[in-house]
Amino acid sequence: MRRVLWRAGFGATPHEARKWAHRGRAATLRWLLTPNGHQAPLSGPKPMPLDPTNEYGHDMLWWLDRMVRTTRPLEEKMVLLWHDHFATRDVDTPLMLRQNALFRRRALGTFPALLRETMEDPALGSFLNLVGSHKDEPNENFARELMELFTLGEGNGYTEADVREAARALTGFVKGREAGGVLLTTRFDPEHHDPGVKRIFGHRGRFGPNDVLRLCVEHHAHPELLVRRLWSFFVDEPLDRSTRLRLQRIYVRSSHRLKPVVGAILDHPALYAHLGAPTMVKAPAVAIAGMLRAAGLGVKTDDWVWVTAGMGQRLFSPPSVAGWEWGPAWMSSNGMRSRFVAANVALSQPGLKVEDGDTPVDLKPEEHLRRAMDALGHPWASVRARKGLLSLAKGYDAMAGQKWQRQVAADMTQRAMRHLLLSAPDAQLH
Numbered sequence: 001m002r003r004v005l006w007r008a009g010f011g012a013t014p015h016e017a018r019k020w021a022h023r024g025r026a027a028t029l030r031w032l033l034t035p036n037g038h039q040a041p042l043s044g045p046k047p048m049p050l051d052p053t054n055e056y057g058h059d060m061l062w063w064l065d066r067m068v069r070t071t072r073p074l075e076e077k078m079v080l081l082w083h084d085h086f087a088t089r090d091v092d093t094p095l096m097l098r099q100n101a102l103f104r105r106r107a108l109g110t111f112p113a114l115l116r117e118t119m120e121d122p123a124l125g126s127f128l129n130l131v132g133s134h135k136d137e138p139n140e141n142f143a144r145e146l147m148e149l150f151t152l153g154e155g156n157g158y159t160e161a162d163v164r165e166a167a168r169a170l171t172g173f174v175k176g177r178e179a180g181g182v183l184l185t186t187r188f189d190p191e192h193h194d195p196g197v198k199r200i201f202g203h204r205g206r207f208g209p210n211d212v213l214r215l216c217v218e219h220h221a222h223p224e225l226l227v228r229r230l231w232s233f234f235v236d237e238p239l240d241r242s243t244r245l246r247l248q249r250i251y252v253r254s255s256h257r258l259k260p261v262v263g264a265i266l267d268h269p270a271l272y273a274h275l276g277a278p279t280m281v282k283a284p285a286v287a288i289a290g291m292l293r294a295a296g297l298g299v300k301t302d303d304w305v306w307v308t309a310g311m312g313q314r315l316f317s318p319p320s321v322a323g324w325e326w327g328p329a330w331m332s333s334n335g336m337r338s339r340f341v342a343a344n345v346a347l348s349q350p351g352l353k354v355e356d357g358d359t360p361v362d363l364k365p366e367e368h369l370r371r372a373m374d375a376l377g378h379p380w381a382s383v384r385a386r387k388g389l390l391s392l393a394k395g396y397d398a399m400a401g402q403k404w405q406r407q408v409a410a411d412m413t414q415r416a417m418r419h420l421l422l423s424a425p426d427a428q429l430h
Contacts, residue, residue: 001028002380003275006282006430007234008032008266009073011290013044014377025267032074033108033263042069045298052097057305059093060315063100064308065299067289074262078107080285081233083315084323086118086150088127092182096316099123108259111226112217115150119209122176122183128321131173131186135194138167145321146216157221158201165198169207217256223248230261236280236327237270276382278429281330284311287339290430291346291422294377303345310338331428343422352376352418359410365393368410372417385426389417 001021005012009032012020020028042065052062070076082103088096099121106114118124119142125131130142143166147158172193176185188209198207200215207215216222227247231239247261254260265271282290288308292299308314312335318324346352352375363371369389373379381389393413400409421427 001025003272003278003430004028004032004266005073006286006290007271007280009077010067010070010286011294011379011430012377013294013296017378029263029266032266033259035072035075041071042066043071044069044293045296045300047299048301050299053093057302059097060305060308061299061302062097063315064285064289064292064304067285068292068297068299075104075107077286078258078262079103080283081230082107082114082118084318084326085229086124087318087321087323088124089317089320091123091126093316094182094184095121095123095126098184100316108262109257111256111258112213114258115213115217116210119146119213120173120186122186125173125186126183130170131175131183133167133171133173134192135168135171138164138171138194140164140167143167143170143212146212149322151216151225152219152221153225156225157219162200165200165207166212168194168196169198169200169212170209172209223251227251227261230258231265232326234262234265235268235271237273243268243270278380280430281327282428282430283324283326283330284308284313284335284339285315286430287311287428288342291342291376291379291427294379295346295352295375296377297346297349297351300349301345307338307342307345311335311342312338336428339428340423343419343427346422347415347418354411354414354418356411357407359407359414361406361410363410363413365390365397368393368413368417372414372421376418376421379421379427380430381421381426385420385424389420392416392420 002012002017004025005016005020005028020031047061047065050058050062050065052059067076079100083100088099099118102117102121106117119130122131125142128142128145129139133139133142140163143163146166147163148154152158172188172190173186174189174192175183176187178184193208195206197204200207200212201219203215205211224244227244228239231244231247247264250264251257251261285308288304312330312332313324347354359371369386373381396409396413396416400406
């Protein structure tokens with residue numbers, strides 16, 4: 001249960017852990033895949049006052065708060081996936097927030113609808129120069145990334161001629177409504193569109209923007225790219241050929257719906273491999289959100305902006321149109337140092353901070369560990385880590401000779417245990 005709630009969300013609160021472990025995998029997957037209601041309700045501690053449009057870093061804090069308090073964890077996790085898949089940067093914050101809402105609305109729907117709305121949304125269109133691409137001077141940026149990153153894969157089933165012809169078909173998007181100097185919508189102007197005959201993937205016709213998307217989604221290379229993208233987001237075990245073909249069939253036969261494919265992946269035995277020794281590295285935003293979620297902490301400090309950036313993932317500002325490198329790439333020297341700092345920040349928050357004299361002096365090592373685990377929402381810790389933490393407690397206790405030293409040792413034991421549970425290797429994997 002903890003495995004699936006980390007992979008398909010941001011970890012489990014103690015209440016969620018008990019509830020879904022009791023109800024079982026099938027009920028848990030139904031809850032994840034079929035959220036109730038039209039709006040995603042938020043629960044838990046309210047964040048600090050946030051102004052995501054105007055205050056630096058508050059856009060990131062606003063989204064982090066949604067990750068921490070969401071009651072629709074899979075939906076919110078899919079928003080993170082699409083933010084990486086359709087990586088957008090260097091556009092106005094209001095556009096990024098609108099795109100974020102788009103990804104949430106289309107998170108588990110059909111991929112063609114998601115692709116079409118993303119194309120029509122001004123954020124990605126501005127970033128990749130789709131907006132303003134004129135029939136007399138077609139811009140190839142969007143057409144190239146559409147094939148290379150969004151639908152087919154680099155060099156997989158298309159040519160430079162296909163990119164050029166698709167760029168012609170994609171001309172015609174211009175600025176729509178604006179407010180306060182910020183572009184709110186795009187619109188299609190036939191006067192700016194090239195209506196001539198194009199040849200794309202061997203098909204000839206007077207293709208327009210929606211035709212290009214259709215041709216890409218119907219291309220034989222597309223299902224494999226989409227399935228591999230979804231699989232690698234949730235599972236770090238190799239994708240075997242028979243599973244890949246089965247998932248591709250599910251995707252195509254369901255009219256390119258995302259939910260059935262994601263459901264099959266979350267129910268696959270490979271997702272539950274190596275429960276005692278996980279190997280998938282938590283993305284920085286996932287690690288921070290999960291830590292706060294389990295401990296019942298709200299987003300109460302803007303330190304999370306620079307901490308998460310130091311870990312390698314500044315939300316709303318991916319490094320390029322290719323998005324972030326995932327997995328072991330998160331574990332750079334600076335990234336790991338920032339994860340250590342993240343534990344410092346968390347343990348300075350009211351509710352987790354151990355003040356002098358807070359800890360009973362007569363706790364046994366096992367009781368110390370239980371107290372630390374309770375405070376943090378019972379994070380996973382391997383048998384080896386637990387033994388190390390118990391040894392640490394015994395060492396601090398042995399160092400305390402005088403009565404006043406016993407209080408210092410007790411507080412230091414709690415601080416050290418809590419920090420290691422948040423910063424040691426076990427905390428970085430799920």
